[in-house]
Amino acid sequence: MTRVVVVTSGKGGVGKTTTSAAFASGLALRGYKTAVIDFDVGLRNLDLIMGCERRVVYDFVNVINGEAKLTQALIKDKNCENLFVLPASQTRDKDALTEEGVEKVIKELEHLGYDYIVCDSPAGIERGAVMALTFADEAIITTNPEVSSVRDSDRILGILQSKSRRSAEGREPVKEHLLVTRYSPKRVEDGEMLSYKDVQELLRVPLIGVIPESESVLHASNQGTPAIHLKGTDVSEAYVDVVARFLGEERPLRFVNYERPGLMKRLFGGK
Amino acid sequence: MSLLSLLFGEKKKTAAVAKERLQLIIAREHGSAARGADFLPELQRELIAVISKYVSVNPDDIKVHLEKQDNYEVLEVNIVLPETKG
Numbered sequence A: 001m002t003r004v005v006v007v008t009s010g011k012g013g014v015g016k017t018t019t020s021a022a023f024a025s026g027l028a029l030r031g032y033k034t035a036v037i038d039f040d041v042g043l044r045n046l047d048l049i050m051g052c053e054r055r056v057v058y059d060f061v062n063v064i065n066g067e068a069k070l071t072q073a074l075i076k077d078k079n080c081e082n083l084f085v086l087p088a089s090q091t092r093d094k095d096a097l098t099e100e101g102v103e104k105v106i107k108e109l110e111h112l113g114y115d116y117i118v119c120d121s122p123a124g125i126e127r128g129a130v131m132a133l134t135f136a137d138e139a140i141i142t143t144n145p146e147v148s149s150v151r152d153s154d155r156i157l158g159i160l161q162s163k164s165r166r167s168a169e170g171r172e173p174v175k176e177h178l179l180v181t182r183y184s185p186k187r188v189e190d191g192e193m194l195s196y197k198d199v200q201e202l203l204r205v206p207l208i209g210v211i212p213e214s215e216s217v218l219h220a221s222n223q224g225t226p227a228i229h230l231k232g233t234d235v236s237e238a239y240v241d242v243v244a245r246f247l248g249e250e251r252p253l254r255f256v257n258y259e260r261p262g263l264m265k266r267l268f269g270g271k
Numbered sequence B: 001m002s003l004l005s006l007l008f009g010e011k012k013k014t015a016a017v018a019k020e021r022l023q024l025i026i027a028r029e030h031g032s033a034a035r036g037a038d039f040l041p042e043l044q045r046e047l048i049a050v051i052s053k054y055v056s057v058n059p060d061d062i063k064v065h066l067e068k069q070d071n072y073e074v075l076e077v078n079i080v081l082p083e084t085k086g
Helices: A016-029 A046-050 A060-064 A099-111 A127-134 A147-163 A185-189 A196-203 A216-223 A234-246 A262-268 B002-008 B014-035 B040-054
Strands: A003-008 A034-038 A083-086 A116-120 A138-143 A175-183 A207-212 B062-069 B072-079
Touching: A003 A016, A003 A127, A003 A147, A016 A034, A016 A046, A016 A083, A016 A116, A016 A138, A016 A175, A016 A216, A016 A234, A034 A046, A046 A083, A046 A216, A060 A099, A099 A116, A099 A127, A116 A127, A127 A147, A138 A147, A138 A196, A147 A175, A147 A196, A147 B014, A175 A196, A196 A207, A196 B014, A207 A234, A216 A234, B040 B062, B040 B072
Parallel strands: A003 A116, A003 A138, A034 A083, A034 A116, A138 A175, A175 A207
Antiparallel strands: B062 B072
16 A cells, blocks of 8 residues: 655745655665655756756656656666655646646556655645645654744645645545754753744644754755765664654654753753 | 853743744634634624614724633623713
C-alpha cells in the first residue's frame, strides 16, 4: 500500500525542501521504495538539494501533459538505491498542475510499487501548495519556532483539513505530524525563542521531531547532498530519528537541551 | 546574559510575548473560520429592529462588540435609551 506524505508549512524558508530531501532519503535508507516530487512549479529547488540538477531532462509538468513518460522523468538518486526524484518544471506556472494530472501521476507511482511518495510543497496557500496536499495520507508540518511560521502552519492545517481528498470524501483525516526546524536550544533557554512545547501547544499536532539550527544544512545544500547523509552531525541524527518515529519506533528527543559551559555556570550561576 | 540581567534587571522574555500573541491570534482565527464572525452587523440590525418595536432608539445608539479574553469571548451589547422627557 502506497502512502503519500506531504511536507508543508505555509511559510517559505522554514526547511520544507531540506526536510523532503532528508526524509525521503531516510525512508529509502530504511529500504522503502520512495519517490520525492517537487510541487514548486516555476521555482524548482529540490533537484539542487538532491544534487541531481544536471540530470533533469523531463519534469512533473511534462508527465502531466503527456509529453514524457513518468519513468523517463524520474531521476534515480545518487545516494540511495530505491529513491527517485520527480523534478518540477522551471518554465511553467502552477496552473499547469491539474488535479487530474497529479492524481494520474500518483496512481501510476502506486502502480509501479512505490511504498512512499513524498510531496515537497511550495510555500503559500495557492494552487501548488493545495495540489501537494490534496492526495496526502500523512502530513509533516514544518514549523520554525517563530510567530509568522507558527501562524502560517496553523493556516495550512486548516487547509489540509478542508481541501484534502481524505476530508472531501469523508475518510479518516490526514495524519498530521509537527516537525520543529531551525531550533536553537540556547535561545529557548534564554527565553528568546519559543520552545518546541510552546509550538506544539499552539498548533495541537503530535510532534515527530525537532531539527536543530545547524551550519551543516548549508554544507549539505552547497554539495547537493541531503542533510541526513552528513554522518555524525546533529541534523543528520535528528532526521534519522524523525524517520524512525514516522515508522512507528520510539525515539527520545535529542538536541533540545542546552548545556551551559561549566565555567560560566560556576561564575554566574546556572539558570 | 546572567550578568547583564543582574545589572539591568530582568526584561520580559520575548519568547513569552510571542506565545501570548500567537495564542490570541490563533484563537481568533479559529473562531472566525468556524463561525464566519461576520454575524455581528446582522445581529446589530436585528437588535435594532426588535428594540425599535418597543422604544424609539437611534440606530447609532446600539453598539455590539465581541471581545476575546483568554479562553472565553465576551459579547457586549450597549444600548443607549433616549432620555425621557420629564
